[in-house]
Amino acid sequence: MSLADTVLAVNNDLPIRTDAPVHSGKVRSVYWLTEADSRRLIQEKGYNVAPDAPLAIMVISDRISAFECIWHGEGGLQGIPGKGAALNAIANHWFGLFREEGLADSHILDIPHPFVWIVQKARPVMIEAIARQYITGSMWRAYAKGEREFCGIAVPDGLQKDQKLPELLITPSTKGILKGLPGVPEQDDVNITRRNIEEHFGAFNFASQDDINVYEKLLSEGFAVISRELAKLDQIFVDTKFEFGYVTDAAGNDKLIYMDEVGTPDSSRIWDGAAYRNGKIIENSKEGFRQLLLNHFPDPDILLNKDRMEERYALARNNALPESVMLEVSKTYVDIAEKITGEKLVLSDNPKAEIIDILRDQFDLIA
Structure with a gap:
């Protein structure tokens, strides 16, 4: 076989x-x-x-x-x-x-x-619930260009790339395209503020304004649990995306639950602790594959520039990646799963x- x-x-x-x-x-x-x-x-x-x-x-x-x-x-x-x-x-x-x-x-x-x-x-809450403990990725790129406010939250000057943030940041974005909401761009996966959510909580599928606090609590507590357990394995929980929704139990009670997936290498960044302390980033998540693609192709702008989507689709369609690359990514996923479980x-x-x-x-x- x-x-x-x-x-x-x-x-x-x-x-x-x-x-x-x-x-x-x-x-x-x-x-x-x-x-x-x-x-x-x-x-x-x-x-x-x-x-x-x-x-x-x-x-x-x-x-x-x-x-x-x-x-x-x-x-x-x-x-x-x-x-x-x-x-x-x-x-x-x-x-x-x-x-x-x-x-x-x-x-x-x-x-x-x-x-x-x-x-x-x-019944899904129409929010990608993102929590960040370190400044890296898209947030760092925006910060390096001078942005100091993310989803309505002010971030101090003087932060360095990949540095731990003073506190856990909740930076939500839209899940799907929501139309006709003042202050909310009609785009999928676009950053929003807590005030946007409060003003339009019904459009985001929250049953009440109070449930905004519940989702933030579940996000923060869930992040803390995973972060604590990963720390025991000398792994750093960098940032993640959670999703939430409502279900009704057998007794007829509505409750807010976690859905999709949580704390996986696809939905989170996970760094090796020992490497980080030595000033090096080793990704134990899909971010490593993204970096690998950026280094593999001669024109990485195709992968980063949304105005070049047709070229990007062609790149993925017409280029079989080396088997060694696929097996390296396989090792990342299997190793971190075995570590965690x-x-x-x-x-x-x-x-x-x-x-x-x-x-x-x-x-x-x-x-």
């Missing part, structure tokens, strides 16, 4: 019973279950959700996206070996810890396979066949 065969690159073609189109994102695909299957599973498995809650099967892939493109490697390698299993294992670990520490639940109800989550439908990551020879067998035999969800 070739290395390419072990990679789950296409995850939107499984024969899961559904009467809705499969939603395929950059990394995950979502299969909405039929109303009958959702009700049956809630009853059979005793999930703590409303009896008529819509459920979905969420299948991760090994695809890797960066600079808004999907990248591939030589030898038919359409993803990063071990990446999907690593992301799910890390997110599951943090979600479990959040529950243990009494922070909040997540959208995950069951984990039938390392690549698969059974999730409940949430304290367990060996078991990689499947044929994840798709395993998923189908489990969903058929244990959940009766294969058409």
Whole structure:
């Protein structure tokens, strides 16, 4: 079996019973279950959700996206070996810890396979909740050009690149395009202030103004938990993105929960502590892959300049990255997953066949 065969690159073609189109994102695909299957599973498995809650099967892939493109490697390698299993294992670990520490639940109800989550439908808060403990990346680039206010928060002069910030900064951005909100640009992923959110809390899908405090508390506390645990492994939690949504439990209570993924190398920057103390940055996250791409191509402006998107898509489409690069990225993901979870990551020879067998035999969800 070739290395390419072990990679789950296409995850939107499984024969899961559904009467809705499969939603395929950059990394995950979502299969909405039929109303009958959702009700049956809630009853059979005793999930703590409303009896008529819509459920979905969420299948991760090994695809890797960066600079808004999907990248591939030589030898038919359409993803990063071990990446999907690593992301799910890390997110599951943090979600479990959040529950243990009494922070909040997540959208995950069951984990039938390392690549698969059974999730409940949430009403998403339309905010990318970003928290930063160090000044780096886009924030540093803006700061170096003279910006001193980020999302309405003043930042002092005299900061150095990659320095720890005086306090954790919450710098939210829009999730999707919101129209007709004064002061909020009609763009996806554009920075907003807390005041923007307060003025339009309903448009951002908050049930009340008070829940803005709840989301900030869950973001800060979640960041603190992950930061504390990573510090034990001599890893630095630099910055991250969380997402939130509302669900209704079996008793009819609405609650704000964590959704998507948390504390993974795709949604966060994680630095090696020993290297940082020696003045060097070693990325244990997807940021390392981004830097690798910037160094690999002779004209990095294509990757950084949104006015050159067509050239960027062509670059990703027409260039198979060396297998050595893909395996280096694989090692980053697998190593950090094993560090965080304290367990060996078991990689499947044929994840798709395993998923189908489990969903058929244990959940009766294969058409």
